[in-house]
Amino acid sequence: MTNALENTFGAMAIALSDDIFSSIQANGLVQSEAEAIGHLGHAPGLAISHLADAISLSHAATVRLVARLEDRGLVERSPSETDGRTVLLKLSERGQELHARQMGQRQDKLRTALKALSSDEQAMLSFLSTKLLNALLRDENHAFRVCRLCNRQVCANCPVETEMMRREEVQC
């Protein structure tokens, strides 16, 4: 019976992920751009090279991506004060609005699905999701990437952070 679970669970995850990304892309951004907006919303002051790592794109492609977002008035670039090579990125006001809209769209999709569950079932799902997420997490960079579309303001005790801190402790 394990196989049927794999199919059902896998199909559900892909269906949900599809839904989230397609609703986000309705704003006229391609996926990499939407992900960049997500990251920059969480981590203002990110350098281009770090953004490149986070969205799994080459440095060159990220430079162009940032240029596009800057042209559209979504992102602002400023020189680093401590390193003359580095360019620091942050969302403009319009970029922040878009970021908020993106998170809202994601949340709507999730709510629609979660409405199908009772509150007991939701609690169970929360427990299971945390366990599964921990099993999926790889390194620091991956953890950062996984949260790229989260609404961090409401993620008081983010399970990803908890897990990464736990791993740190184990190492020491």
Place this chain on the structure above:
Amino acid sequence: MTNALENTFGAMAIALSDDIFSSIQANGLVQSEAEAIGHLGHAPGLAISHLADAISLSHAATVRLVARLEDRGLVERSPSETDGRTVLLKLSERGQELHARQMGQRQDKLRTALKALSSDEQAMLSFLSTKLLNALLRDENHAFRVCRLCNRQVCANCPVETEMMRREEVQC
């Protein structure tokens, strides 16, 4: 606390979906090509236009995609016997091997995650996934799309099919 669940669940679904697609793309196919292989593995004899619907691509782009897959010896085209316009597609032997490999890669990723759960927890997840999947399903075409990477041979009582049949009955 609902919001934390939304973040965790959403992040988990996206992390898993990322993993599945990136493992599949290691075979040198872009996502749309991998999805086409998935569909054709389940539905040999599919026409180009129906494949286009299934992978959400324009007809023109699908024609080119099929040409690429044919060039690589993965897909075979044959004229329909009942309609002189239609081209019927099926996987070549190599295409079928690739399809099997794809499903295996997906399954490996899912197994890795599911190992973190006890068998009771897995049973609970199966129940919850089915409920969530039903809530996410839209029309016939979407249902077909959602299963695009499943291993249908082991999906004896596919919850997607069950749900779509239930809806049919309600309408009649």
Place this chain on the structure above:
DNA sequence: AACAGTTATATGCATCATGCATGTACATCA
């Protein structure tokens, strides 16, 4: 039977995100 409208596939053309190779400015270390 002829004609109009529709459908399935194909193709010319332009666009655009991307990678590779390279260039340039700055930083770090010996």
Place this chain on the structure above:
DNA sequence: TGATGTACATGCATGATGCATATAACTGTT
């Protein structure tokens, strides 16, 4: 100071895609 490494930028090529259009085949109407 000089060598190496790092961060960003850019020229060039590739490749997947969409739009507009062409072609062939089917369907329904008169």
